[in-house]
Amino acid sequence: MIDWVWLIPLFPAAGFLVNGLFGRWMNFDKRVVAWTACSALGLSFVFSVLVFFSLLQLAPEARAAVPDRVLFDWIVSGDFRAVVGYKVDPLSIIMALVVSGVSFFIHIYSVGYMHDDPGFTRYFAFLNLFVFMMLTLVLANNFLLMFVGWEGVGLCSYLLIGFWFDRDAPANAGKKAFVVNRIGDFGFLVGIFLIFAHLGTVEFTGVFAKASTLDTTTVTIITLMLFLGAAGKSAQIPLYVWLPDAMEGPTPVSSLIHAATMVTSGVYMIARCHVLYTMAPITMATVAIVGAATAIFAASMGLLQFDIKRVLAYSTISQLGYMFLAVGVGAFSAGIFHLMTHAFFKGLLFLGAGSVMHAMSGELDMRNMGGIWKRIPITFWTFVIATLAIAGIPGLAGFFSKDEILWQTYNSGHRYLWLVGAAAAGMTAFYMFRLLFVTFLGKCRASDEVKKHIHESPAIMTIPLIVLAVLSVIGGYVGIPHVLGGRNFFDEFLAPVLGGPPLGSGGHTAFSLVRPAFAAGGLAEEHGFNMEIMLMAVSVAIAVIGIGIAFYLYLWKTEVPKRLGERLKGLYRLVFNKYYVDELYEACFVTSTKRLGTFLWREFDDGVIDRSVNLVARLMLGIAGVLRRIQSGRVQGYALGIILGAVIIILFLIR
Amino acid sequence: MPADIPSLYFLIVSALVFAIGAIGVLVRRNAIIIFMCIEMMLSAVNLTLITAAHYLNSLDGVLMVFFVMTVAAAEAAVGLAIFVLLFRNRKTIKADEINLLKG
Numbered sequence: 001m002i003d004w005v006w007l008i009p010l011f012p013a014a015g016f017l018v019n020g021l022f023g024r025w026m027n028f029d030k031r032v033v034a035w036t037a038c039s040a041l042g043l044s045f046v047f048s049v050l051v052f053f054s055l056l057q058l059a060p061e062a063r064a065a066v067p068d069r070v071l072f073d074w075i076v077s078g079d080f081r082a083v084v085g086y087k088v089d090p091l092s093i094i095m096a097l098v099v100s101g102v103s104f105f106i107h108i109y110s111v112g113y114m115h116d117d118p119g120f121t122r123y124f125a126f127l128n129l130f131v132f133m134m135l136t137l138v139l140a141n142n143f144l145l146m147f148v149g150w151e152g153v154g155l156c157s158y159l160l161i162g163f164w165f166d167r168d169a170p171a172n173a174g175k176k177a178f179v180v181n182r183i184g185d186f187g188f189l190v191g192i193f194l195i196f197a198h199l200g201t202v203e204f205t206g207v208f209a210k211a212s213t214l215d216t217t218t219v220t221i222i223t224l225m226l227f228l229g230a231a232g233k234s235a236q237i238p239l240y241v242w243l244p245d246a247m248e249g250p251t252p253v254s255s256l257i258h259a260a261t262m263v264t265s266g267v268y269m270i271a272r273c274h275v276l277y278t279m280a281p282i283t284m285a286t287v288a289i290v291g292a293a294t295a296i297f298a299a300s301m302g303l304l305q306f307d308i309k310r311v312l313a314y315s316t317i318s319q320l321g322y323m324f325l326a327v328g329v330g331a332f333s334a335g336i337f338h339l340m341t342h343a344f345f346k347g348l349l350f351l352g353a354g355s356v357m358h359a360m361s362g363e364l365d366m367r368n369m370g371g372i373w374k375r376i377p378i379t380f381w382t383f384v385i386a387t388l389a390i391a392g393i394p395g396l397a398g399f400f401s402k403d404e405i406l407w408q409t410y411n412s413g414h415r416y417l418w419l420v421g422a423a424a425a426g427m428t429a430f431y432m433f434r435l436l437f438v439t440f441l442g443k444c445r446a447s448d449e450v451k452k453h454i455h456e457s458p459a460i461m462t463i464p465l466i467v468l469a470v471l472s473v474i475g476g477y478v479g480i481p482h483v484l485g486g487r488n489f490f491d492e493f494l495a496p497v498l499g500g501p502p503l504g505s506g507g508h509t510a511f512s513l514v515r516p517a518f519a520a521g522g523l524a525e526e527h528g529f530n531m532e533i534m535l536m537a538v539s540v541a542i543a544v545i546g547i548g549i550a551f552y553l554y555l556w557k558t559e560v561p562k563r564l565g566e567r568l569k570g571l572y573r574l575v576f577n578k579y580y581v582d583e584l585y586e587a588c589f590v591t592s593t594k595r596l597g598t599f600l601w602r603e604f605d606d607g608v609i610d611r612s613v614n615l616v617a618r619l620m621l622g623i624a625g626v627l628r629r630i631q632s633g634r635v636q637g638y639a640l641g642i643i644l645g646a647v648i649i650i651l652f653l654i655r
Numbered sequence: 656m657p658a659d660i661p662s663l664y665f666l667i668v669s670a671l672v673f674a675i676g677a678i679g680v681l682v683r684r685n686a687i688i689i690f691m692c693i694e695m696m697l698s699a700v701n702l703t704l705i706t707a708a709h710y711l712n713s714l715d716g717v718l719m720v721f722f723v724m725t726v727a728a729a730e731a732a733v734g735l736a737i738f739v740l741l742f743r744n745r746k747t748i749k750a751d752e753i754n755l756l757k758g
Contacts, residue, residue: 634750635750636682636750639680639681643677
């Protein structure tokens, strides 16, 4: 069964080809398009599940050592060999499950959401292509194929952000995403080059086996370069600026690409390369600090936004920051765990936002909403579940994964990072409940025209909401920490790939290398257990405080926010305008690059290249003007030339 | 060919005839005259070849003459046909007025 892994990405590829090549040409009915796209994803999901269960049949140690399924040689040149091959191990199959599963439900949702769009076929073709690329990324067995998927998802992201390309804003947002991602991709490519230069292979197995031969400097540079790629794709400081703008795309796209799957590929890549990363403490520290900084920075930017999708976008950046914090402190499995639960609840939040937009005739500004919860109950309640999950309320998925991350951060000795993470968690709770309260509760502020049309979305959209809501609740129970009496199956399952304590031992986290303080001794364990519960209580308390403040400001004393905003005008404006980072980048990079480009265009292109070409042309014209006189068109003139030539040659010969 | 006349004389005559032909080709404007001059040049060449054949006591030169004559005949046929058509189209066969190819 595991040998059939190559079918998982094949189905979406086939769906893309069918819809992309024939959809427009043969004028497929919308139902045909939808069935093709969704069934491709459904089959892909079924095969992911089958492969997952075959993998479960194996002994835990054998799961990480399944031989790569190599389909064919792709590039062979001298020492260099890159294949198209797929790697099946616990890490990749979890990613494949999340990607194909969430994609499947978002595809179904999209059928309802995009129903009246003239670009229906194009949309599903791109969406299938995206899933194909994403699965290639997570299942690849070498860096180069991973890079293909990496670029492929970037391309689809560009295409789908700019899906409504006839409007300026989406087209520009697509361009911005593409350009910012190029910066990251440059780093990723350099990382791959360095890996090949030093190790002579790009296949994961070979690279990680030989990794110990690298010296620390090299491995630090490699991992920093790879991290630059991850920061671009996963929207971390300083390359996060594209993600909020990416919300110009259709909402299911934001849900699938810019929340659940593509943006998490950076986390996956770092977890995949954990062998390299653990060898480079400097990089690890960088990753952790960047992650924590992004978590709190983006969360604070989300505090005051009024556009639903933008709040969610900043929330996504912030949650991605958490994942990077996790992998940065060595808790790779916690990072992947949060990646998975985040895919559920953030995907759900975006779909819910889409459903709200659907109900509110496309309105995005939450100031024009409110009081609509009774009219769209399914959307509302699923949204509540997702909000509770992301805020870290005990019992829901987000609680387990976020607490795991915070605990691991604290435990690895990064107390300050823990503080930052906990503060960001409070902010998360605040802005999410602000969003919930302002959007759904209180008085309705919509215009009468819009009010009349408020309606619940059709079943094809609400069913995915319900499924994801269920997953947002139960998704966390695969990773209940030991301290709460669970077994943390998630950790155990990933342990063969990501390393960790021996199975069945008393260790309650995946990562023990950076945890010397609690590694030995029953007392220390005991202390750790207490500490963990205490931290849990603290983070829950912080979340509750955040919710309380949101409740106070946006439900109870609704006039207070305005007064506060006026009193702290400077700060309010700074945060509301997202710290002017876009303006800063504009001034620092965009303007100067444009100016450089204009300079090169005017001075170098026009002045040097064009002028030299013109000079050559004019020279030729001058020479020709002289030489053309010889070609008089009189035959006898030519004959004279021939005879004179012959005479000269003869004279030369007989001389 | 009389044996008492030296070969050099034949060659001198041949060179003279060739030169007259060549100058005729260059200076005359009437295409038919030019054509006749070309025939003169060919005849001069033939005379040279015959002389050489005689002098060397070989038949190779004579053989070449046959080829040259064949070419001359073919050329006469084609060339005269061209002149006829040219005259029909342009009402002239003056070489300096036929300059369609002038750039």
